[in-house]
């Protein structure tokens with residue numbers, strides 16, 4: 001019988017090593033990933049986050065996968081920055097449904113100074129509700145990162161998207177180095193980093209390995225690593241790109257788990273296209289975070305109650321925050337399962 005693998009936390013991966021992991025027989029790769037997962041995390045627990053689009057569309061960047069880019073006509077309805085009160089109402093609803101983290105996303109290249117007071121109020125208000133906070137607002141300078149950290153923001157999301165080599169095929173309006181700089185400002189300000197990428201954009205297998213190598217070789221591993229499967233949106237330049245094989249996606253989750261053993265690996269955009277069995281394999285491969293609800297920014301997310309049913313089938317429990325009592329959390333989730341309703345947790349972003 002094969003011995004369970006052990007894994008050190010490394011920052012010196014080579015492309016050859018990553019490619020070798022991808023090339024393992026599927027069952028060996030998943031066994032290794034699951035073994036490592038159990039060294040660092042409680043099995044059968046998945047962290048649940050809720051995501052709200054606080055400003056939608058008309059983004060100045062040209063990310064070729066994104067319906068929110070102002071460069072493409074996808075029919076997306078544009079929305080200004082939401083009022084603070086509305087954001088807090090949505091956050092309270094998310095908490096009542098069992099979310100432990102509330103993520104707020106704005107389609108900006110970077111926040112303007114005039115937006116910062118509102119953003120700060122949102123962070124403080126959501127924190128006061130007892131939720132962890134995460135924001136994704138585009139590039140940050142050092143001062144903005146310090147301001148957000150001062151307001152109590154727990155996580156900042158800024159993805160690397162793909163490999164440095166393929167990046168120019170996807171985005172031309174900002175550089176890979178711009179992204180690394182923002183990540184560095186976030187780390188220096190003491191916030192946790194949420195950083196991952198997207199697969200299925202027409203990149204090569206080497207590009208997928210190189211993305212994971214970039215993430216794992218950062219000075220600190222991102223605490224949260226979203227692995228997205230491209231959602232092809234009509235009107236974007238990637239609307240007709242070839243589908244990525246599902247096994248290649250599961251392998252990417254498994255390799256991420258092995259290389260980033262302490263990070264939450266998030267099954268993120270694209271989950272709505274995956275059946276229950278594929279999601280179950282992703283959890284086995286080491287994914288331990290999802291977005292919960294009916295919208296994931298502007299792409300569909302499986303219905304909230306479908307998530308709870310899948311959790312029940314798999315014996316998975318939502319990961320709890322230390323400061324949330326078992327009883328309160330269990331009650332909220334029991335409500336979610338029993339009611340079988342699909343409340344409008346999300347601002348209708350499309």
Ligand code: SF4
Pocket residue numbers: 059060061062063066067068069070106107108109138
């Ligand atoms: S991914 Fe973000 S930065 Fe890129 S176009 Fe979409 S909203 Fe803008």
